[in-house]
Every structure is written in structure tokens, then in C-alpha cells.
Amino acid sequence: MNYLEIANVSKYYGKFKALDGVNLNIPQGRIIGLLGKNGAGKSTLLRCILGFLKYDGDIKIMDRPVNEKHRTINRDIAFIPDVSSLDDRLTVQQTIDYVSGLNDSWNEETAMKLLKQSDLPFKRKIGKLSKGMKTKLYLLITLSLDVNILLLDEPTLGLDIVFRKEFFNTILGDFYNEDKTIIISTHQVEEVEQILQDIIFIDEGKIVLHEDIEELKQKYSQVIIEQSRKEELELNNAKLIMSSLGKASGIVESSVEISDAEYLRPSLSDLFLLKVGGHNE
């Protein structure tokens, strides 16, 4: 069953086309990475899915069209935006009470477990929390919701590395099961690479690629050879050729064989650069 069906969705900001005929089918039980450069349309796509923006085309969440402003879509879907949108005027406890009271999908057991482990000051106003604390609170209350679809837009922005690791390796893992689908839009692709099952590349509002990561990685290899043999990479039509510490590396199709070369699985960021273009910094 497809949890999300996006058909020919376009979105304009004035004359700027932020989304250009996006077509996507997102099935049940997948963890999907949404990758794109700044301004590629990631946040716009997520906000169109949630019905926050007007768009052309059709989006269905679990067979219910978003355009018809079904408020019930929020029963199935939870969202963490890239900017802290928690209400600064409420305290941590008031925020938890507010979200738990309005969401039938609130899981008290999960919430207790997550919030107990956190060092959140429950009586403090949100406005007095650090950016990291706000993000942490947002993540924990959102993960306390038993929803089928979770949209994360740069979820760990502003968090320290310890919590980021904990979030991606443990907390998100506890949330996920085969009934749920998680879409993560992030720049810190290395952190999520291990947990992603599918990847979507978006560029200039268009979906460039939507594929199973394992299958994608099997199609390409990263080849490392001596710097002096760099031209062999070019001869084999390698992309993203780089030189460093006397070695040269490049991405080639898996069928390509170069003698005495070291073969590695390409990283997601390499594959992104390969498909979308840009500089490998």
C-alpha cells in the first residue's frame, strides 16, 4: 500500500517554480532520505504534503486527498520542521499537555520513556530554552505520536553530536516499525546513510531519482588508484574524479573493472553529486 501518492505536483512562488511536476509514490514501511541542495524544493515538497502550501496537482495521504483540507491527515502524519516552531509562550509541560491532549495518537508509554531520559526542564518556558533543547523537545513529542508517516525536515539542526547520534541510531529506531514510513530531509547525509532504505534526489524542483539505496549503490563503485594512473579513470568514464595523498578516486559503473584498483561502496553524497551535479567539498 502506498502511504503517499504525489501526482504531477507543481508549486510556484511568484514566477519561481519551486516544484516542477513532482511524481512520487511512497510505500508503507520505508525510511526514505530526501536529498537536495539549498532551495531545491525539499521543504516546499514536505509542506505541500502537509497541506500548508497551495499547489497544482494531487497529493494523497493514505488515500485521502490533501487538497480537500482533511484535518484528519494530521492523525496519520507528524512533522518536524527545519525551524523551531514550538510556541515560546508555553512551558515545556504545557506544550506536552497541549500536544498529548489534541493528538489521539499520543502514546503515553513512549512519551514517558523518551521524556524521562531527557534533561528537559519541564517548568521552563520554551522561549527560554536553547535552540538545541527546543529541537530535542520537538523531536521527543513528535516521536511520542503513534502516526504512520513521519516527515523530518532537517530534524537535528542545532543539536549536539551526541544527541544527533542517539537520535538517529536509537530513538528513531525505536519509533520505526514496518507499518511506518519516515521521510528525512537532511544535509547531514552521512549521519542517516546507515538507516535509510530509499533515497530521493531533488533538484530545481524536480525529482531526479527515487531508488532503493542498496540497488543504487550496487550500480556504482568508488575506485581508488595511484595518482599516476589517473587517466585510467577518465578512460573508464569515471565521474567525480579527485586526487588526494598520492591517490586518485572516482565513481564508475559497477561493470567497470580496473586492474589493481581498490573498490569501495560509494557514499550517498558521492551518488548525489554524481546524479545531481555540483562540487564535492
Place this chain on the structure above:
Amino acid sequence: MNKFKILLKKDWIINKKSLLIPFWVTAGFYLLMLISLAIAYFHKDATISGFSEFPPFPSGVINYIGNMGIVALPGVISLLITILIMQSALNEDMRKNYELFHRSQPVSLWARVGSKFMMGTAANWAVLFIISIFNFIVLNSVLIYHKQFVFGAAFTGMLQPLVVIMKTGLVLGSMTFFASAIFKDKAFFKGTVVLVSLQFMFLILNAIFNWHIPTPLGLLTNLMETKNLAISGSEISEIDLNYLLKDRWNEILFNMKTVYQILLSAVFFVAATFIYDNREVKID
């Protein structure tokens, strides 16, 4: 219903500071009175002479008129609070980037908007009512002490201006609420500017073409206008208490104007909700 209570609680927390302003002003007023009394008490030359003599009118009329005044100050402040809350009701979350969080909650938009509307009207009225009851107790303690207290007249005297303020607040508040759906900043001011501009346009058109189209401000003031409750000095001795306690209710509340006021407020509320519903949650 339970979810609506949660929305009301959240909106109460958010608007608490504004809603309690009339409390603090009233408290300040009482503090000043206490200080004045203390000065008078400790100052040998001063005498405290309030309510020691009563005019030769029936007790009921004195109770009625005396209690009318206790609503005036908190009432005016309450109207200002209505404007303050209503003009930011649909914009504050957007301006402060909270909109995404609140719109992500699975609750009907009508309930969300209704809760905000309730803060500017019902919650504000509740605060005003509590202050009025407090003032009522304080003032009438003096009347009870002097054996001049007539509950029916006193309570009606307090209640009638309260109802007038509530009705004015309803129309003014819902108009401001509607303006807040159209203008994202300084909604009351901008709404007033539009209204005044329309007024001038209608006046000019009427003058040029010799038309008699009712002007928007004329219509609105007529709609908001309620029976003038003031009683002049010459009227006091002749006024019929029965008229004050019974017939005046027909002039104040039980008439078609009240129905129009409620209908107009409902139209403003519904229109504001539709406009708000069609707003996009922009990306910063």
C-alpha cells in the same frame, strides 16, 4: 469538546497577560483609594465623608445608578483588550513562526479559530464580569451598612451596562477579527483606514450623484449604538424604577438590533475563518 477545552486552555495561557490587565488596573484603583483613605485617616484635618448622607430618591434608583458606574472603567479597558487580542489573533502565530506547530495538530480549524475568538470575547467578558462582581460587593457593602441596599435594582444597574459593553465588544471584536484575517499587521488600524476611506468614497458619491446610499460608518455606528444608559440629574427624581428594571432590557438586549449584531459578528467570524484557512504557511 475535550479538544476545544485544551485549545481554550492554551489560548488562555497565551492571552493571560492581556486579559488580566483590567484586573491590575482595578487593583491599582483600589490601592489608590486605600492610600487616600489611609492619608485621610492619619491626617487629623481630613474627614472621610463618603455615603454618609443619601439624596431623597427611592433607594432602588440610588442602587441602580450607583451600580451602573462600577462597570465603566473596567468596561472601557475591556473593549481595548478586545481590540488588542482580536487584531493579533490570526497573525501572532504566523509572525512568531509558531504557525507550523499549531497547524500540525489534528484539530479542526474552526475549533482553533473559535478558541481564539472566544478569548477576545467570552474570556474577556468573564474577566469583566468577575471585576464587576467584585466592585459590586465593595460598593454594595457600603449600601448594606447604611441599610439602603436593594439587590434587584443594584444588580440590574450593574448588569445592564455590562451587557451593553459586551454587545459593543462583540461587534467591534468580530470586525477587528475579520481585519486580522485580511491584514497581517496592525489589523485594527488598517481596517479603520479602509473603513474611513470607504466612508469618504460613499460621501463623495452621494454628494456628486445626489444618491442616498447609507455610509459604512453610519451603518456600523447605528448597529453598535445601544440605548444611552445615562440618566440626567433632572430625570432622577421622576424615573420609574419599574421601567429601569424591566422595560430597559427590551431597549438594551431583547430587540432586533441584538439579533443583527450577533448575525454580523457571525458573518465576520465565518469570513475571517475562510480567509485564514486559505492562507499559506510560508517558509522563512
